[in-house]
Amino acid sequence: MEVLRIATSGSVDDGKSTLIGRLLYDTNSIPQDKMEALHAASKRKGLDFTDLSLLTDGLVAEREQGITIDVAHIYFSTPTRKYIIADTPGHIEYTRNMVTGASNAQVSLILIDARKGIVEQTHRHFFIANLLRIPYLVVCVNKMDLVDYSEARFNQIVEDFQVMLSNASFKGQEVKFIPISSLYGENVASRNGTISWYQGDTLLEYLEQVSFDHEDNQHPARFPIQSVIRPRTTEYHDFRGFAGKVASGHFNVGDEVISLPSGQKSRIKTIEQFEKQLTVAHARESVVITLEDEIDSSRGNMLVKTTEVPPQLKEVSASICWMDQQKLTNGKTYLLQHGVNRVKAKVQQIQYITDVTNHLQKADKTEMGLNDIGKVAIKTAAPIFADAYQNNPANGAFILIDEFNNTTVAVGFID
Amino acid sequence: MTNQINWEFPQALEDEAIYILRETVAQFEKPVLLFSGGKDSITLVRLAQKAFYPGKIPFSLLHVDTGHNFPETIAFRDWLVNTLGLDIIVRNVQDSIDQGKVQEETGKYASRNALQTVTLLDAIEEGKFDACIGGARRDEEKARAKERIFSVRDEFGQWNAKMQRPELFDILNGKINIGENVRVFPISNWTELDVWNYIVREKLEIPSIYFSHEREIIERDGLYWPYSSFLNTTADEVPFLQKVRFRTVGDMTCTAAVLSEADKLEDIIAEIMEAKISERGARIDDKRSEAAMEKRKQAGYF
Numbered sequence: 143m144e145v146l147r148i149a150t151s152g153s154v155d156d157g158k159s160t161l162i163g164r165l166l167y168d169t170n171s172i173p174q175d176k177m178e179a180l181h182a183a184s185k186r187k188g189l190d191f192t193d194l195s196l197l198t199d200g201l202v203a204e205r206e207q208g209i210t211i212d213v214a215h216i217y218f219s220t221p222t223r224k225y226i227i228a229d230t231p232g233h234i235e236y237t238r239n240m241v242t243g244a245s246n247a248q249v250s251l252i253l254i255d256a257r258k259g260i261v262e263q264t265h266r267h268f269f270i271a272n273l274l275r276i277p278y279l280v281v282c283v284n285k286m287d288l289v290d291y292s293e294a295r296f297n298q299i300v301e302d303f304q305v306m307l308s309n310a311s312f313k314g315q316e317v318k319f320i321p322i323s324s325l326y327g328e329n330v331a332s333r334n335g336t337i338s339w340y341q342g343d344t345l346l347e348y349l350e351q352v353s354f355d356h357e358d359n360q361h362p363a364r365f366p367i368q369s370v371i372r373p374r375t376t377e378y379h380d381f382r383g384f385a386g387k388v389a390s391g392h393f394n395v396g397d398e399v400i401s402l403p404s405g406q407k408s409r410i411k412t413i414e415q416f417e418k419q420l421t422v423a424h425a426r427e428s429v430v431i432t433l434e435d436e437i438d439s440s441r442g443n444m445l446v447k448t449t450e451v452p453p454q455l456k457e458v459s460a461s462i463c464w465m466d467q468q469k470l471t472n473g474k475t476y477l478l479q480h481g482v483n484r485v486k487a488k489v490q491q492i493q494y495i496t497d498v499t500n501h502l503q504k505a506d507k508t509e510m511g512l513n514d515i516g517k518v519a520i521k522t523a524a525p526i527f528a529d530a531y532q533n534n535p536a537n538g539a540f541i542l543i544d545e546f547n548n549t550t551v552a553v554g555f556i557d
Numbered sequence: 558m559t560n561q562i563n564w565e566f567p568q569a570l571e572d573e574a575i576y577i578l579r580e581t582v583a584q585f586e587k588p589v590l591l592f593s594g595g596k597d598s599i600t601l602v603r604l605a606q607k608a609f610y611p612g613k614i615p616f617s618l619l620h621v622d623t624g625h626n627f628p629e630t631i632a633f634r635d636w637l638v639n640t641l642g643l644d645i646i647v648r649n650v651q652d653s654i655d656q657g658k659v660q661e662e663t664g665k666y667a668s669r670n671a672l673q674t675v676t677l678l679d680a681i682e683e684g685k686f687d688a689c690i691g692g693a694r695r696d697e698e699k700a701r702a703k704e705r706i707f708s709v710r711d712e713f714g715q716w717n718a719k720m721q722r723p724e725l726f727d728i729l730n731g732k733i734n735i736g737e738n739v740r741v742f743p744i745s746n747w748t749e750l751d752v753w754n755y756i757v758r759e760k761l762e763i764p765s766i767y768f769s770h771e772r773e774i775i776e777r778d779g780l781y782w783p784y785s786s787f788l789n790t791t792a793d794e795v796p797f798l799q800k801v802r803f804r805t806v807g808d809m810t811c812t813a814a815v816l817s818e819a820d821k822l823e824d825i826i827a828e829i830m831e832a833k834i835s836e837r838g839a840r841i842d843d844k845r846s847e848a849a850m851e852k853r854k855q856a857g858y859f
Contacts, residue, residue: 143565145746174834197699214702215702215745224751238723241723245726378612387572417610426569427572428579430610477732539728541723541725548732549722
């Protein structure tokens with residue numbers, strides 16, 4: 143059974159929570175006791191309708207303020223798929239949480255209030271979805287009931303959105319526009335015929351058929367080593383296996399591999415998944431690989447095929463999103479974590495900061511603040527073996543960690 | 558929409574959980590697995606077995622025994638530990654009570670559920686554990702839906718929900734300051750149904766109370782409470798025999814039974830698919846207030 147991960151973003155006002163509530167409700171995913179708790183909580187707040195946002199806003203502070211602060215994860219299934227929705231905040235102050243929620247998504251769901259059209263948040267959400275190269279974008283034009291289900295209004299918003307698309311740096315996203323009314327459930331999981339001029343898929347129909355032709359499998363093979371398994375028991379006295387999750391591509395038994403950074407070569411002897419022996423390991427599978435020869439490899443190293451060696455980088459140019467209250471300053475040292483490998487790194491230059499609402503680049507900046515997105519030059523203390531994010535996302539991203547307070551301060555996408 | 562059952566377990570969830578467990582062992586000095594004897598922690602034990610095979614599980618289990626557990630759960634725990642040759646540390650809430658660190662609740666809703674947090678935090682400090690692996694799932698409860706995979710807790714075990722570290726892609730940052738520890742949730746993205754499908758696929762043994770059995774119960778507030786010497790009952794609460802099972806396993810004082818004839822895993826799954834009540838709907842500890850779970854998490858509950 144496949145898992146489809148969706149990231150949604152927006153504020154309570156644009157009907158995002160109602161939309162998610164609608165998806166859950168129409169797929170029979172809200173149990174009766176949770177529904178009753180929602181009725182009761184809505185009543186206590188003095189509302190005369192059931193506020194479905196209370197379902198996802200799980201923190202006291204969120205319910206008090208009626209806003210989403212952090213990512214909530216919501217689950218539902220159909221007979222075809224398991225869905226994970228990362229419901230992320232849309233406010234500028236929580237951009238970092240939006241990036242967090244979007245980083246694992248295959249579908250970005252953007253909600254637009256039909257009355258308001260494209261607003262600042264739409265720009266920000268789209269910019270992030272595009273930066274992360276999320277393959278599918280679904281643009282739901284919501285509250286169609288409040289614009290008399292006007293086809294002209296819908297077309298206008300689509301046109302405005304196309305302008306934004308034409309300015310995007312990554313053009314490979316598949317974009318789908320759907321006119322909906324989440325309040326009445328129109329075109330969410332079913333049709334009630336009020337938007338007769340729209341013949342296309344409902345949101346759920348679209349999600350059900352998003353193709354799963356995993357690109358990661360086509361990318362070069364990368365196996366970051368998490369640990370070395372050496373049981374040293376009588377039964378497995380000489381066993382020495384490399385445990386890890388295939389980041390991208392696939393490995394076959396017999397493949398000639400090279401271990402980075404040592405550069406030593408060997409062949410794959412076995413691929414093991416608990417008591418099972420496999421002939422091939424695909425992207426995202428957790429396995430143990432044993433090699434024909436004893437070579438020097440340990441945590442943080444990477445096995446790759448000798449035919450697909452990644453570039454060795456000590457100078458990295460990357461887009462980053464800054465995620466900490468404390469500003470980034472030129473010349474400060476951080477820990478860079480690329481997959482499971484950590485190296486010391488210094489940000490040498492901030493090239494520019496991008497205004498996500500109009501894509502304008504502001505140069506000559508010496509610091510980057512919380513939620514800023516921009517381009518930097520980084521120097522690492524030891525080489526990393528990374529691909530450009532645009533060629534192989536699974537091996538092209540990293541985080542920066544503050545050495546003093548240990549928190550994650552940035553996410554980066556390698557050029 | 559249809560209620561058709563999909564019995565297939567999403568393999569991506571197992572790969573993700575194994576990756577998280579391996580990161581935990583690689584990034585921390587002394588991880589421990591919080592074991593309750595329930596299906597989620599049994600699932601974790603299986604995942605740990607797979608993650609480090611053919612090596613053995615490189616950490617201990619920690620069980621905080623409230624003294625109000627179902628005897629069937631304790632018997633199962635001992636059986637599992639013996640069969641798989643695991644290390645287990647057991648710490649008792651009774652000791653925390655005897656030391657005067659916590660006070661037993663009184664009245665008919667008295668439970669040791671909140672008390673166990675103190676015993677847990679003491680055990681973490683005593684064992685110098687820097688990572689506690691737990692079986693909490695995001696689909697269980699709305700505060701848990703906000704939880705990270707690596708969730709940092711301060712010296713007092715507190716969760717600061719508003720200042721969580723960003724967690725990007727599958728890159729896990731386990732670096733912490735002295736005194737802090739991390740709660741690790743490898744099955745964050747699993748649903749109740751995923752866990753059951755996994756138990757079926759892996760042919761895992763589980764405590765007998767998950768299956769239909771005859772038991773003395775009382776009815777209170779529309780729920781079926783298991784009758785035991787730990788439960789403070791009023792004169793009009795007369796126990797009677799009923800065929801029930803438990804959908805979730807906590808203490809005998811805070812876990813309600815469901816009427817059920819399901820005595821096979823397949824029947825349990827079918828029952829869950831049709832259930833109108835959520836899993837934690839049978840957890841009396843969650844019903845104390847709308848933010849019951851968030852409050853307990855802030856205090857150091859896992």
